[in-house]
Amino acid sequence: MIEEKVHISAELEPILKQVSDPEIPVLSIIDLGVVRSAEFNNGIAEVKITPTYSGCPAMDVIGDDIKAALLEAGYEAKVDLILSPAWSTDWITEEGRQALEDYGIAAPLEASADKKALLGETQVVKCTNCKSKNTQMVSQFGSTACKALFKCNDCQEPFDYFKCLI
Amino acid sequence: MNKDSLIKYILGIADNSLILGQRLGELTGHGPTLEVDIAMTNISLDLFGQVRSYFQYAAQLSEEDKTEDDFAFLRTEREYVNVLLVEQPNRDFGYTIARQFLFDHFHFLLLNEMQNSKDETLVAIAKKSLKEVSYHRRFSSDWVKRLGDGTEESKRKIQLAINDLWRFTEELFQKTDADLEAIKAGIGVETDRIKAKYLENVSAVLEEATLQKPELEFFQEGGKKGIHSEHMGYLLSDMQYMQRTYPGMKW
Numbered sequence: 001m002i003e004e005k006v007h008i009s010a011e012l013e014p015i016l017k018q019v020s021d022p023e024i025p026v027l028s029i030i031d032l033g034v035v036r037s038a039e040f041n042n043g044i045a046e047v048k049i050t051p052t053y054s055g056c057p058a059m060d061v062i063g064d065d066i067k068a069a070l071l072e073a074g075y076e077a078k079v080d081l082i083l084s085p086a087w088s089t090d091w092i093t094e095e096g097r098q099a100l101e102d103y104g105i106a107a108p109l110e111a112s113a114d115k116k117a118l119l120g121e122t123q124v125v126k127c128t129n130c131k132s133k134n135t136q137m138v139s140q141f142g143s144t145a146c147k148a149l150f151k152c153n154d155c156q157e158p159f160d161y162f163k164c165l166i
Numbered sequence: 167m168n169k170d171s172l173i174k175y176i177l178g179i180a181d182n183s184l185i186l187g188q189r190l191g192e193l194t195g196h197g198p199t200l201e202v203d204i205a206m207t208n209i210s211l212d213l214f215g216q217v218r219s220y221f222q223y224a225a226q227l228s229e230e231d232k233t234e235d236d237f238a239f240l241r242t243e244r245e246y247v248n249v250l251l252v253e254q255p256n257r258d259f260g261y262t263i264a265r266q267f268l269f270d271h272f273h274f275l276l277l278n279e280m281q282n283s284k285d286e287t288l289v290a291i292a293k294k295s296l297k298e299v300s301y302h303r304r305f306s307s308d309w310v311k312r313l314g315d316g317t318e319e320s321k322r323k324i325q326l327a328i329n330d331l332w333r334f335t336e337e338l339f340q341k342t343d344a345d346l347e348a349i350k351a352g353i354g355v356e357t358d359r360i361k362a363k364y365l366e367n368v369s370a371v372l373e374e375a376t377l378q379k380p381e382l383e384f385f386q387e388g389g390k391k392g393i394h395s396e397h398m399g400y401l402l403s404d405m406q407y408m409q410r411t412y413p414g415m416k417w
Contacts, residue, residue, distance in 0.1 A: 054294055055215025083219060084290035086297060140305055141205035145212060145298075149201065165297050 012038040012045055015073045019065045022058050023144050026103040029062055033091025036082060045075040050087045052165070053145035089165045104128045105147065106161040114164030127152035128159045137161075167351035173224045174247070174344035175354055176288075177237065178390065179276070180220035181248035184238060185398075186269060187213035188405050189256060198259050205305060206262070212298040219291045239409035243399055244392040247342070251334035253389065253398045257327070260313060260320070264327035267306040271367050272338045274303045275360040284352040307371045314375025321376070328372070329380045336385035338364075 008016065008030070016035055017028045029035050029049070037048045047066055051059045063079040070077035089108040092100070097107040106125050108114060113124050125135050132154040140163075142149040147160040190210035197203025221234035251269055256262045277299055280292035313324035339357040341349070348354025372379050388394065408415055 051215070051294075053212060053215060053298060054219060054291075055211035055213070057211070083294050084286075086290070086294040139201035139205055140301060141201075141208035143204070145208055145215075149204075163301070 006036055008035060008038045009040060009045075011040075012047075012070070012075075015069050015075075016047070016066065019062065019069050022061045022065075024100070024103065024105065026099045027096055028099075029066070031093045031096030031099060033093065033096070034062065034087060043076070045070050045077045047077060047079045048082050049079060050082050050085075052087050055145055087165065089162065092162075100162055101128060104159055106150065106159060108162045108164040111164055125150055125161050127155060127157065129157040130155040167347050167353060169227045169229070171344045171347045172285075172353065173227050174342070175348040176220050176224045176227075178247050178342060178345060179280075180217050180224070180237075181246050182252050182269070182273070183213040183220075184217045185246065185248040185401065186252040186265075187211075187217065188401060189252065189254075189265075190262075192256060192404075193262070202259075209266070209302050209305070212295075212302065216291065216295045216298070219294070223287050223291070235409065239406050243394055243402055246394070246398070246402070247390050247392055249334065249337045250386060250389040250395055251331060251338065253395060253401060254331060254334070255397050258323060260323035260327040261331070263306055263309045263313065264324060264331050266302070267310045267371070268328075268331055268335055268368070269338075270299065270303040270306045271364055271371075272335075272360075274299050275364055275367075276355055276357070279355040279360060283354070288353065310371055310377070311375040314372070314377040324375070325377050328377060332380040332382055333384065333386045337387040337390060340387060340390055342390050 013030065016038060017030050019029050021027050021029060021032055021034075024032075032052070034049050034052060035047065036050050037046070039046055047070075049059070049062060049066070059081060063081070066079050067077045092108070100107045106128050109124060116124065124133060125137075126133055127135050127150075130152060132152055134153040135150050136153060138149040138151050138158065140148050142160050146162060146165070148163050149158060150161045151158045187210045190206045190213070193203060193206045194210075195203065197206055217238070218234055221237040224237055225232045225234050251265060254261070254265055274296070277292045277296040280288055281296070283289050283292070310324060310328075313320040315321070339361045341357060345354055345357075349356050369379050
């Protein structure tokens with residue numbers, strides 16, 4: 001478990017909660033864990049975000065969305081992209097994990113279980129449709145950089161699995 | 167270490183990912199199956215993401231008011247310092263996988279060592295990228311095993327590709343003047359230190375794949391000095407087309 005302190009001003013948090021990942025609209029950027037700090041500095045709201053994957057095309061949009069949301073709330077904003085410490089799936093909040101599951105994306109397992117699942121050694125990723133554990137990995141790479149593609153052997157539905165990244 | 171040498175060192179790492187990313191991007195919509203197509207382009211996207219971090223850093227160091235796009239799109243062929251391996255064409259799926267496999271194992275060990283660099287930005291990029299490259303390495307190694315230990319035809323093709331591309335592996339560990347300076351400054355990775363591990367890891371996968379590790383005495387080099395194979399010009403004309411035709415164009 002990678003623990004990292006985040007500093008998010010109480011005033012800014014509800015506004016940032018309104019901003020979601022454009023690829024996963026049900027998941028707020030706070031719950032995704034990409035907001036690393038949000039504080040006022042000389043009256044300007046300074047927000048630091050970190051990408052889930054280096055090539056994540058959503059980051060530019062997320063940055064613009066943050067600025068727009070804060071502007072609407074009457075704050076001037078500055079958004080910076082930081083790389084260190086590198087984002088981890090451990091930073092997805094409990095609420096975020098639930099939102100993922102409800103949306104049809106299996107939430108990341110713990111690192112050891114994830115490795116087994118992606119190597120096809122064990123069947124531990126639960127189908128988001130019928131909850132069966134009788135699932136198999138179709139591809140380590142899914143519809144976006146952060147997901148793998150699985151299918152359920154019981155209900156035959158394909159589904160995304162949010163890959164563990166620690 | 168002076169800024170110019172540091173920029174050169176950074177480009178030496180970044181160009182490999184840029185050119186390989188471009189090669190993989192060529193497969194968009196042309197992968198042998200939908201899943202593989204998506205995987206190859208996902209890997210390409212990871213590599214481009216990493217490249218942006220390197221180029222942004224290089225642009226920041228540069229005193230000539232350059233942007234990441236200048237580094238990516240507006241250099242001439244001789245100014246790219248990627249290894250010959252990554253510019254080799256896709257030919258068939260065996261070649262694509264063999265090229266990826268031979269590079270991923272190197273890339274992983276390089277980033278792993280770069281985590282100990284004295285340069286904080288490079289450490290941050292290495293830590294971030296390493297997580298992604300672990301997946302790449304797993305993907306390409308799995309495919310080498312599947313093809314090698316697959317049908318007679320798949321085995322023949324992957325062995326052919328490994329044999330053919332093996333001559334480019336020595337260059338991965340070659341050091342330019344900028345590399346030597348970076349190593350001396352505690353910033354760069356001493357590639358001698360990862361070579362034995364590279365051969366060990368690659369051999370282990372080849373053995374599991376029931377493939378032969380090629381034995382060669384002659385290796386080809388040049389990319390790191392800007393002397394590229396005939397494939398590079400075509401790749402660049404494709405990659406640079408937009409910026410050359412519409413200078414300064416943005417998304």
